[in-house]
Amino acid sequence: MASETTEARAPFQPDGAYGWRCPEHSERPAELFCRRCGRCVCALCPVLGAHRGHPVGLAEEEAVRVQKLIQDCLECLATKKRQHADNIAHLEDAGERLKVYADSSKAWLTQKFTELRLLLDEEEVLAKKFIDKSTQLTLQVYREQAETCGKQIEVMDDFSTRVWGIGQEPNPVQLLQAYIATKTEMGQQMSPSELSHPVPLSFEPVKNFFKEFVEAIGNTLQTPMDTRLKESSAQLSGKTAPLLQC
Secondary structure, rough: HHHHHHHOOOOOOOOOOOOEEEEEOOOOOOEEHHHHHEEOOOOOOOOOOOOOEEEEEEEHHHHHHHHHHHHHHHHHHHHHHHHHHHHHHHHHHHHHHHHHHHHHHHHHHHHHHHHHHHHHHHHHHHHHHHHHHHHHHHHHHHHHHHHHHHHHHHHHHHHHHHEEEEEEOOHHHHHHHHHHHHHHHHHHHHHOOOOOOOOOOOOOHHHHHHHHHHHHHHHHOOOHHHHHHHHHHHHHHHHHHHHHHO
């Protein structure tokens, strides 16, 4: 208690070469530094006072050590400041390069989507040409079949005229002779005629192909882009891993 009272009543006082008086022994200069308590004391404190047995050293030497620590700290702060300044410069440079890279990537995407649109337009033209060509070929077949039917009609009209004339013959002998001459052809004409069925043509395979194509793209695009990119990266990593192992 006496020591605490003495310390409270006797704060450091500047005096002499050392500049400060001991807080416990005010008549003595504080020329030592107690490393345990972190206080400047006189030479009696580590021997008789409250700092007995504590590790002490000369205040001037401790001050030199502290000044060295302060200098090291200032140098460290200056180095860290330069590092942070360099970090800022690197980050700003990275930001500018990122902007340029982003713009070039968007330009690349514009080119690729333009190529994709051109490919789709070309595919649309080819699909329509396929339909047009198939249609023209089938219509040609229809026309040829119609022409054949028309010729058969002309033959039947001509034969009908001949048969009608035979039927109008008043002379029985001549009628029979004319009938005998046309009997075979008449039998052929009296057989049921075959119905000409148009060749069936369907464009459903073309429509189904592009329907499935559009649905596949739609299903793919329904997945969030970040998920698709992760899956694509994982697949590429899986393909390149064996190559790296080799």
